[in-house]
Every structure is written in structure tokens, then in C-alpha cells.
Amino acid sequence: MKHFINTDEVEDLVALANEGLVLKKQGVGKKPGEGKVLTCLYLNPSLRTRLSTEIAARKLGMECINLAADSAWKLETRSGIVMDGDAAEHLKEQAEVLGRYSDIIAIRAFPLLKDAQEDYHDDFITRFAKYCDIPLVSLESGSLHPLQGLADLMTIQETKKVARPKIVLTWAPHPRQLPQSVANSFSRTIQQAGFDLTIACPEGMELSEEYTGQATLVHDQEEAFEGADYIYAKNWSSFHDYGRTIQRPDWTVTQEKMSRTNQGRFMHCLPVRRNVVVSDDVLDSEASLVGQQAENRIYAAQAVLKNLLSQ
Numbered sequence: 001m002k003h004f005i006n007t008d009e010v011e012d013l014v015a016l017a018n019e020g021l022v023l024k025k026q027g028v029g030k031k032p033g034e035g036k037v038l039t040c041l042y043l044n045p046s047l048r049t050r051l052s053t054e055i056a057a058r059k060l061g062m063e064c065i066n067l068a069a070d071s072a073w074k075l076e077t078r079s080g081i082v083m084d085g086d087a088a089e090h091l092k093e094q095a096e097v098l099g100r101y102s103d104i105i106a107i108r109a110f111p112l113l114k115d116a117q118e119d120y121h122d123d124f125i126t127r128f129a130k131y132c133d134i135p136l137v138s139l140e141s142g143s144l145h146p147l148q149g150l151a152d153l154m155t156i157q158e159t160k161k162v163a164r165p166k167i168v169l170t171w172a173p174h175p176r177q178l179p180q181s182v183a184n185s186f187s188r189t190i191q192q193a194g195f196d197l198t199i200a201c202p203e204g205m206e207l208s209e210e211y212t213g214q215a216t217l218v219h220d221q222e223e224a225f226e227g228a229d230y231i232y233a234k235n236w237s238s239f240h241d242y243g244r245t246i247q248r249p250d251w252t253v254t255q256e257k258m259s260r261t262n263q264g265r266f267m268h269c270l271p272v273r274r275n276v277v278v279s280d281d282v283l284d285s286e287a288s289l290v291g292q293q294a295e296n297r298i299y300a301a302q303a304v305l306k307n308l309l310s311q
């Protein structure tokens, strides 16, 4: 793989997840990143992504530089523009310079949630990739969060009790307008690895068909929970009425709903709004895998960086 922007670029995703799990058990060994630089550019806040990616890079022997976009020059991303406004630098120069300073660049750039075409096919990372010929890693783009998807796949591989568990991705309430990226990546990654997926959401909150693939779509959350081995909760804003949010407090994941599952495990990428997305008792129970998911972000990033370093 040249970049890690979309898990479709990965030839064997299950092998990459297994490589991450081996790194978790056995450590890195000889450091393949000695003398190499990873630059991470953050246009949005982060806790897990920033720390796990830096830890992964350091364990591989790399130097990791984190750059917050608001501490660099204000950037122009459009082509052919007369730059007589606030923006002092063009994406073209920024990409070239970061490319000359680094061996791998990683970028977090959330969608603006105004224009689906722009967020899904012409977002910041896609534009950046045009001007930069070194490997790029997405730390969450306009439409995907592939490192999260990979860590979530590793967490399911580590904990599953049956070969074909029932996996449910459920929409959950949230007070803000959020991207579809985590949900898109979970759906895509899980199905790419050969698992079946059920997606539960209120009517009108269906994800893009580009990412739902063969998933079974249901609008009755409690029906979806019946016999489930995994419940992955996430809020997302509407894809079809792009960026619209709805208030449905009856979709909070509760212990009562979890009791319909097959002693199902609870998953969320974090950060999570307690008693909005999921109730305290579920999050604080043995069923919760959220800490393990966050830990696996280190090994997902290690597997990805190691592969890109070997190109």
C-alpha cells in the first residue's frame, strides 16, 4: 500500500490486523523507523489518535512531530485563487515542505459537513495527496477513520467467541453535528474482513451506500440487539440530508437494551458522552471494550507505519 487513507488500498486487511496483534504480543524487535520522521498535522482535537500514533512511531524508532493547524500559517486550499485575504500559505507549498521534511505524513481533517461531494471525494487529505509524493496516513478524513476501523477489527478478532459473531452498529444520540467517518470505517472494515454486519438507525439516518455495502439495515434498535455479540454505538449526522442532526433520546444504549444481546460486548471509539450515547452502567460494566479499543490504536498504527516504512 502507498498510503493509508482508505482500507480498500490494503491488499489483505485481516493480515494487517493480525500483524498488529503480533506486534502487541511480541513487541517491535529491530526498529525499522530509526532516523525517519513522521509529521502529524491536526486540524481538529484528538487524544487517542495523537498519543497512540506518537507512541507507535517512537516504538518503531521514528521521530514524531505533531503540528496543530492553528499554530501554522492560515491555509488556502482552493486552486487558482488570488490570495489577498487572511490565508498566508497555500496547501500546495505546505504539502511540498512537509513532504521534504518527513518520511511519512499523517493528517486529521474532519469533514465540514456542508457538501458531501467535497467531504467524501475532495477533502483536505485528498487535496494534500495531490501535492505530496510520500506516504500519507489518515487520522480521520472527511469520510473515513481507517486506523479506528483497523483497531476495532483487531479488538473483535481478540475477543470473539464464535467464528461469525453477530455485530451491530447502532446510531446513538448526541448534542452536536458529527461526521459519518467512524461509522463508515467500521462498516467497511468489518465487511472487508468477511464479517456480517447489522446497522440500526432511525429513518433518514442511513449511511452512504458506498460504505454500508451488504449490511442488513434495520430501523428498530431493540430488534437489532436481539442475540448480538457486539454492539458498536456511534452518533453520526445524516448522509442523505447531508449534515442534518436529529434528537432521538430513545436511542441511548442502556443496560435494559444490552440484556437482549447474547452477553454482547459494548464498543465505542471514544470520546463518548455518558448518559447520552450510552448509560453509565453499560460503560462501567465488564461488557465494555472501549479501553481495549483505545489500546489497540497503538498496535494498529504500528502495523500501518511499519508497512509504509517497508515500501
Ligand SMILES: NCCC[C@H](NC(=O)CCC(=O)O)C(=O)O
Binding pocket: 140, 176, 178, 179, 180, 181, 182, 235, 269, 270, 271, 272, 273
Ligand atoms: N475520534 C473519533 C471521534 C471523533 C469525532 N467525535 C467528536 O467530534 C465528538 C465531540 C463531542 O462529543 O463533542 C467523530 O465523531 O468523528
Ligand SMILES: NC(=O)OP(=O)(O)O
Binding pocket: 045, 046, 047, 048, 049, 050, 148, 269, 270, 271
Ligand atoms: N477514537 C479517536 O480517534 O479518539 P480521538 O478523537 O481522541 O483521537
